[in-house]
Amino acid sequence: MSGTPGPGPADEAAPRRDLAAMVVPLGRALVAAEEPVLRAHQVSMWGYVVLNALAEQPVRTPSIRAPSIRAPSIRTQAALALAIGADKSRIIGVLDELQQRGLIERRPDPADRRVHLLALTEAGRRLRESVREAIQRHEEERVLAALPEADRAAFIRALRILSELPPEDISG
């Protein structure tokens, strides 16, 4: 059956570890790599996640949505919590600190006085950019550099696709 008896079996599936067994430890290492940068900028991991979520505010095509349907904007705390996969009660301390440092604004919504509208301040946007730049430079130099040149683009492409998949598509 096997064409070449040389090194590397041809028709036997090369055994690989489970994706989770590779992805999870890698994630831990990547988080550890971010920590010094975050400390240097005095932001917590969750703080940085929040800054990113507010900055990345996806431009959803408004054409699809009827005006009567309330857009689930990320600008409310509940929507933010949902977007970053955290409980709404868990981000409050984070928001408190970001606000205290002038990195975000929390303004009452005149239309619905229960909600707080969130927005990045200019300082918040700048800080997020600095952190992001430092982190991604490190990633290029220390992580992606370890990959064969030819695989880098495909890796990032695949990662983007999989990370944008609805979690329930993956969990089954």
Add this chain to the structure above:
Amino acid sequence: MSGTPGPGPADEAAPRRDLAAMVVPLGRALVAAEEPVLRAHQVSMWGYVVLNALAEQPVRTPSIRAPSIRAPSIRTQAALALAIGADKSRIIGVLDELQQRGLIERRPDPADRRVHLLALTEAGRRLRESVREAIQRHEEERVLAALPEADRAAFIRALRILSELPPEDISG
């Protein structure tokens, strides 16, 4: 500067999210996907990790090691804990249960009566294979299937390389 004003900037670096921001949620989803399989086989996540570590026991080239130097074999509990990135105190309950179910053996080392030598039983090996097969089938069908055919091999190749990198290479 930009050659084509069409869709997709040519010389502006396509902004990507931080690797950690993509990898960590993906890891969470992959773990969630494993859970039903693990439950069906009545193993905990850590139990499965242990079974894998014992089964994957890397065949280290013995030629390099002088006989006088004690090989840090994975068969002791301490070595196992190190290998899977857990504290030695944390795996004890896991080992207890695996042993009780006849999936592993814990035998005193005659040469050093402090240590317990760990080994998979035949039942343990079989169970691990079943779980692994189910998990990887699911991964192929639900996860990797979402990737462009041409990127799959590169993705797995890259993942293997990065996950085998010493964590301190990544953290800096």
Add this chain to the structure above:
DNA sequence: TATTGTTATACTCTATAACTATA
């Protein structure tokens, strides 16, 4: 009645420290 932000509480992991038996 349902929802937003908030606070308080409980629970799950995980890390640390102590203990024993060997070396």
Add this chain to the structure above:
DNA sequence: TATAGTTATAGAGTATAACAATA
């Protein structure tokens, strides 16, 4: 003294439930 395994304790992180204000 140091180490392997074990146990007990404490801490961090997270989830759940209750609350006031508003819809």
